[in-house]
Amino acid sequence: MRDVSVVGIGQAKVKEHWERSLRDLATEAILGALKDAHVDHADALYVGNMLSGELAGQENLGALIADQVGLRGIEALKVEAACGGGGAALRVGYLAVASGQFDVVIVAGAEKLTETSNCLTTASLAMAADGDYETIHGISFVALNALLMKRYMYEYDLVPEDFAAFTLNAHANAVNNPYAMFRAPITVEQYKKSRDIADPISVMDSAPICDGAAALVLMPTNRLNGNGARAIKIAASASGTDSLGLQDRRDPLWLSAVEISSQKAYAQAGIAPQDVDLFEVHDAFSIMSVMSLEAAGFAERGRGALLAREGQIGIQGKLPLSTMGGLKARGHPVGATGVYQAVEAVTQLRGQAGKNQVPDAHIAMTQSLGGVAANAVTHIFTN
Amino acid sequence: MDLARNWRLKDQRFRLEGTVCAECGAKFFPPRQVCTECKSTNLTPHEFDGHGELYSFTTLRSAPMGYEDQLPYVVGMVKLDEGPIVEAQITDVNPDALKIGQRVEMVTRKLRAYGDDGVIVYGYKFRPVANGA
Numbered sequence: 001m002r003d004v005s006v007v008g009i010g011q012a013k014v015k016e017h018w019e020r021s022l023r024d025l026a027t028e029a030i031l032g033a034l035k036d037a038h039v040d041h042a043d044a045l046y047v048g049n050m051l052s053g054e055l056a057g058q059e060n061l062g063a064l065i066a067d068q069v070g071l072r073g074i075e076a077l078k079v080e081a082a083c084g085g086g087g088a089a090l091r092v093g094y095l096a097v098a099s100g101q102f103d104v105v106i107v108a109g110a111e112k113l114t115e116t117s118n119c120l121t122t123a124s125l126a127m128a129a130d131g132d133y134e135t136i137h138g139i140s141f142v143a144l145n146a147l148l149m150k151r152y153m154y155e156y157d158l159v160p161e162d163f164a165a166f167t168l169n170a171h172a173n174a175v176n177n178p179y180a181m182f183r184a185p186i187t188v189e190q191y192k193k194s195r196d197i198a199d200p201i202s203v204m205d206s207a208p209i210c211d212g213a214a215a216l217v218l219m220p221t222n223r224l225n226g227n228g229a230r231a232i233k234i235a236a237s238a239s240g241t242d243s244l245g246l247q248d249r250r251d252p253l254w255l256s257a258v259e260i261s262s263q264k265a266y267a268q269a270g271i272a273p274q275d276v277d278l279f280e281v282h283d284a285f286s287i288m289s290v291m292s293l294e295a296a297g298f299a300e301r302g303r304g305a306l307l308a309r310e311g312q313i314g315i316q317g318k319l320p321l322s323t324m325g326g327l328k329a330r331g332h333p334v335g336a337t338g339v340y341q342a343v344e345a346v347t348q349l350r351g352q353a354g355k356n357q358v359p360d361a362h363i364a365m366t367q368s369l370g371g372v373a374a375n376a377v378t379h380i381f382t383n
Numbered sequence: 384m385d386l387a388r389n390w391r392l393k394d395q396r397f398r399l400e401g402t403v404c405a406e407c408g409a410k411f412f413p414p415r416q417v418c419t420e421c422k423s424t425n426l427t428p429h430e431f432d433g434h435g436e437l438y439s440f441t442t443l444r445s446a447p448m449g450y451e452d453q454l455p456y457v458v459g460m461v462k463l464d465e466g467p468i469v470e471a472q473i474t475d476v477n478p479d480a481l482k483i484g485q486r487v488e489m490v491t492r493k494l495r496a497y498g499d500d501g502v503i504v505y506g507y508k509f510r511p512v513a514n515g516a
């Protein structure tokens with residue numbers, strides 16, 4: 001296998017893009033990444049997306065988007081792993097380059113969630129869960145996370161405010177990210193006052209419904225030539241799975257897929273969790289941040305929330321999280337999110353994160369989850 | 384909508400029929416064909432008795448399409464006495480009085496309807512019973 005580097009990044013602003021289509025957003029991100037990489041061709045395109053079929057009546061995104069960006073003829077596929085599709089697309093792109101099959105690969109993530117009514121989007125997002133045994137009972141995706149959060153609070157004797165620091169951190173970081181959806185900081189008072197969607201999860205614990213697209217250009221590290229200056233190496237690419245439904249887990253409060261994919265990634269990169277300089281965590285809900293920190297080995301079981309309360313997750317902290325706003329405040333256009341995370345990790349390792357620059361950042365980790373971590377894709381980047 | 388699918392699931396929806404592993408005795412709901420504990424494929428049907436305790440619950444204030452008319456409603460994870468966890472709505476209940484650990488039992492109720500002249504889907508929900516029952 002060959003070493004693989006990211007040589008170009010591109011992204012569209014995350015927001016409710018009522019006036020723009022999926023193909024339009026994907027094209028903006030991909031043209032941006034190609035320009036940044038100083039290349040005008042690619043051998044293949046992999047597009048992370050979850051709901052284009054359900055919400056826009058449009059599948060076969062690979063061919064559609066390859067043609068739109070002027071690359072008609074190349075290999076192009078959609079990669080689906082629910083909300084983890086972006087990370088999964090990067091994994092597929094990585095394998096295509098590492099294997100020697102292709103020398104220039106575009107990885108994109110694109111999603112439009114505001115195409116239809118809010119309750120249809122809510123129903124569609126629940127497709128990440130078990131249709132026959134969860135969704136049929138009217139259990140929304142938020143509700144699944146709420147069930148875990150309530151049990152977690154019960155077992156570890158916590159209150160909702162114990163999770164607030166994740167939300168405050170994400171919003172504080174998004175202030176300086178021009179591509180983020182929410183650019184205003186929030187206070188603990190606002191967090192406490194926010195409306196429940198499914199108790200104990202409030203609007204302030206959960207990532208927004210929105211649209212966006214992001215893209216990367218990958219090349220073999222030993223073929224960088226003129227593209228080497230700002231190239232960032234992918235030191236690990238790994239993925240793992242768990243049961244789709246929570247009912248099938250012996251221990252619902254432990255994210256096995258996160259543990260599996262994180263451990264594979266650490267072994268591949270030859271590092272330990274404490275070597276990671278920043279972590280783009282899948283903070284779709286505060287409880288996912290907490291449980292991911294535990295399963296990925298950053299905190300002992302039951303102590304994930306303490307990391308945030310002790311101030312360790314800020315830009316200057318021991319383990320900066322969601323450094324450009326995370327899913328919570330940059331926004332979570334589900335199948336695109338994993339690619340945004342990679343774009344942000346590369347931005348940090350290039351030293352281009354501006355006011356949010358993590359000092360001496362050399363190792364960045366991203367983690368993209370599909371469903372309630374039924375699928376977990378982890379990448380580690382180094383400069 | 385989904386006529387064949389709902390018909391196919393009738394044994395699960397009305398009788399909580401799962402499977403039991405003939406090799407190691409592990410019980411499963413939903414039913415599965417390969418035992419997660421010993422990888423045996425020798426599994427046979429097993430009907431759960433529908434009693435258990437509340438592992439967790441939440442009240443929805445925002446619903447997926449098709450469930451808006453039931454708002455607000457409570458869903459929960461029920462740990463059956465025989466082992467598996469089942470997810471379902473918790474019915475006949477004041478959510479403020481619910482607690483984790485509450486004893487519950489299975490009942491059959493309407494899960495959802497597909498419009499005014501569409502199919503009505505029935506299946507299991509759980510309701511509280513006095514602790515100790």
Ligand SMILES: [Zn+2]
Binds near residue numbers: 405406408419
């Ligand atoms: Zn067995």
